[in-house]
Amino acid sequence: QKEVEQNSGPLSVPEGAIASLNCTYSDRGSQSFFWYRQYSGKSPELIMFIYSNGDKEDGRFTAQLNKASQYVSLLIRDSQPSDSATYLCAVKGYSSASKIIFGSGTRLSIRP
Amino acid sequence: EPEVTQTPSHQVTQMGQEVILRCVPISNHLYFYWYRQILGQKVEFLVSFYNNEISEKSEIFDDQFSVERPDGSNFTLKIRSTKLEDSAMYFCASSPGDRLDEKLFFGSGTQLSVL
Numbered sequence: 001q002k003e004v005e006q007n008s009g010p011l012s013v014p015e016g017a018i019a020s021l022n023c024t025y026s027d028r029g030s031q032s033f034f035w036y037r038q039y040s041g042k043s044p045e046l047i048m049f050i051y052s053n054g055d056k057e058d059g060r061f062t063a064q065l066n067k068a069s070q071y072v073s074l075l076i077r078d079s080q081p082s083d084s085a086t087y088l089c090a091v092k093g094y095s096s097a098s099k100i101i102f103g104s105g106t107r108l109s110i111r112p
Numbered sequence: 113e114p115e116v117t118q119t120p121s122h123q124v125t126q127m128g129q130e131v132i133l134r135c136v137p138i139s140n141h142l143y144f145y146w147y148r149q150i151l152g153q154k155v156e157f158l159v160s161f162y163n164n165e166i167s168e169k170s171e172i173f174d175d176q177f178s179v180e181r182p183d184g185s186n187f188t189l190k191i192r193s194t195k196l197e198d199s200a201m202y203f204c205a206s207s208p209g210d211r212l213d214e215k216l217f218f219g220s221g222t223q224l225s226v227l
Contacts, residue, residue, distance in 0.1 A: 031212050032213065032214075034215065043203055043220050044203075046215045046216070051213060099160050099168050099170075100157070100216060101157060102147075102156075102157075103154065104154040105154060
C-alpha cells in the first residue's frame with residue numbers, strides 16, 4: 001500500500017478558478033502534513049503545513065485536514081498561470097527527526 | 113534568507129565509480145536529510161541524520177550509500193560503486209528541529225548521471 005497517494009493529473013484549471021488538490025495517507029500515526037510546490041527541474045518549496053483537523057488559510061491557499069478519513073487537500077483560489085507546477089503532498093510521522101514522505105505529486109496546469 | 117547549498121549541480125560518472133555529493137546545511141539546523149528523485153518520479157527519502165548519526169534510512173539506502181558530517185558545516189552522501197539506476201536528482205535538506213511544523217529547507221539539488 002502506497003504511503004501517500006495523489007492523483008497524478010494533469011489537472012487543468014482556467015485562470016481565476018479554484019484548483020483543488022487531494023491526498024490520502026496510510027499511516028494513522030502521521031502528525032504533520034505539508035504541501036510543496038515543485039517546478040520542473042527545481043527543488044520542492046513549502047506552500048503550506050497543517051497538523052490540526054480543519055482548515056488553514058494562507059493568502060490564496062487553504063489546506064484542509066481530516067485525520068479520521070486520512071485525507072488532506074489544498075485549495076488554490078484565483079489560480080494564476082504561475083501556479084502551474086507539480087504539487088507534492090508530504091506527511092511526517094510521530095517520532096522526532098522522523099522522515100517526511102512525499103506523494104508522487106499532482107501536475108497542475110492553469111490555462112489562460 | 114539562509115540557503116542549503118549543494119555541489120556540484122551536475123555530476124557525470126562512469127558505472128562502478130565512487131561519487132561524493134556535498135551539501136552545506138543552514139548553519140543552526142540540527143537535522144539533515146538526503147532525498148532523491150528519478151526523472152518523472154516522486155521525491156524519495158534516503159536517510160536522515162541527527163547528532164552525528166543516522167536516525168532513519170530507507171530500503172534504498174543500502175551498503176553502497178553512506179553519509180558523513182566531516183566537519184561543522186558539510187554533509188556528504190557517498191555512493192561507493194554507482195549503478196545506472198542511481199541516476200537521479202539528489203536533494204539535501206535540513207531543518208532546525210523536530211517540531212510538528214518544522215519544515216524542510218531543500219538545496220537546489222545535484223543531478224547525477226551514471227553512464
